[in-house]
Amino acid sequence: MHQGVLYAFMAAALFGASTPFAKLLIGQVPPVMLAGLLYLGSGLGLSVWYGVRRLQAHDKQAGTGHLVAADLPWLGAAIVSGGIAGPMLLMFGLAQTPASTASLLLNMEGVMTALLAWFIFKENYDRRIVLGMLAIILAGVLLSWQQMPEFGVPWGPLAIVAACLCWAIDNNLTRRISASDAVQIASIKGLVAGSVNLGLALMLGAQLPGLQKIMAAGLIGFCGYGVSLVLFVLALRHLGSARTGAYFSIAPFVGAAISLLLLNDTVGLLFWLAAALMAVGIWLHLTERHEHPHTHQELAHTHSHRHDQHHQHEHDFEWDGSEPHTHQHRHLPITHSHAHYPDIHHQHSH
Template sequence: MNARFNAAFTALLAAALFGATTPLAKSLLGTLSPFMVAGLFYLGSGLGLAATILIRRLKRNAHERRNERRIQAAEIPWLLGAIVAGGIAGPALLMLGLSRTPAATTSLLLNLEGVLTAVIAWVVFRENVDLQVFLGMVAIVAGGVALSWHPGAAGIPLGALLVAGACACWAIDNNLTRKVSTHDATVIACLKGLVAGSVNLGIALLLDAHFPGATTVAAAMLTGFAGYGVSLALFVVALRNLGTARTGAYFSVAPLFGVALSLILWPEVPPLLFWVAAALMALGVWLHLRERHEHAHTHDPLEHNHKHRHDEHHQHVHDFPWDGKEPHTHAHRHEPVTHRHPHFPDIHHRHGH
């Protein structure tokens, strides 16, 4: 039970940090181009996480550094695909769509990301879905629609298509990232931030944008470090422990956190639809939290490397001197085992039904 709530909390914290960037970016968009803001956010996340990785590495001893999880050749295509889809194509399509579509319509369309993430996970990657999880996803998406609904708002079809395309790119990104989620989440988020930041800044400069003052740059990059960098690292950890569809569902509540922070920064009486959205999203999260997926299943032999504790899925000996410290990271092998217990489609339970 604790593992379930810890995993859910990780996904919700990622959503809260990401959602908080929207109102914080609002003050920047008045003076900076969208590509400049996106570039500074992503670059701030990449550089901030790079510094974190360096500091962490310096604190580790030689044995810990030797056992670090490194990107394998077979994982590179998945990671590159995620970076291109989510860090380059997604933001570019969104910015093009924003120039042709009213903000209200864009907000509605952005709710497609959670839906498309779940659909790809369920249809393409055959991730398990129970009725309760499906209904929870429906409730969360309905809450997102209520949160951003503005009666009478209509968009130009081309712009709407571009925004929908951005959502599809991020949905693909989420599912491809799942394939490398056993890797160090900080490293994955760092690489995405550095590449996406460089590309978006390059586009901004090609469009004759200019760098703002040092204070604005620092504020934007610090916001990006927390709202994009730390958030993405937490999102990858959630992918590892919950699977793609469930993580995407929790992450879909991000707009609620953004609106809540906006109401704090710019106080006003919340509209009725805010409370409707909050109730629907709370219902969806509750349905996910009370999920209990249990059946007899078989684990095939598996060798991988990730941070772990010696729980029921990690009963192994070490071929090196071990100081008893947990969690720890090293390559290890899972022997075949058949058992029954509640589980999510995490990295150890990606089996058919």
């Protein structure tokens, strides 16, 4: 299995698993407060991880690959869009929208992520990828379809769609900096989004829960939001936005399976139909083979890599031959043909 696909599946599994555990706290912690604690747990946990890793760095290559000044506008826009505006719009929408409608509308994130990736950020796609995405989207619709949606006043549903658009923008902006340190990106996102959401909850009059609930929310946030986001960024690095979003769409099925085992939830015919559609969509993506002659323009960047066909360069420092390793390196122009994804090295036009 391709490394990027594995990252996406692992990210989806962790995020999906966090949902039923977070549901156990929803009746005890206000939603906005819970969102803040989950994000903060993510940010604080990853900051510790990042700090320990820096302290353990011994060689010259370690410590490189971190965010640079050129990355900050992309990261800032991603945080504002996905970490601040998205959750606020979602909370506003949930307050005015039936749960069945809200869960149905949340599937728009994958759709919008793909549309932005294809038509704004120019990721390549073909009929097979489009059909796979449609199968995955339909699976999500069936999974969340509890009853016929009742939209009522339109502002709530519009706010939820706007939240999905914010997260889709976040996904595509984060892809632009996915070659940088994934732990650093995710920790900053968690700290900023957590602080803003927690501050909003306190402004709205919410009270901090007991220490036990805070610790539980923090642990769920670290695993389901933090580590999951690190893996999601790594998947973006290898697959691009649209394909990562497609594989990440298995998250609701992971949550449903855990709910079935731990919370004694039941599933009906729609769940199994959705699972079959999801399997078809993922199969279409997994069996994709995109291959054609393409040209790599000269490029200098920093990320973890091995000396493969795309990384044939000299080192201006003493290197012990360890793989993978991280340092700034330059790609010279090259034209060749092989199967590839729209990763950080393949962002050419077609």
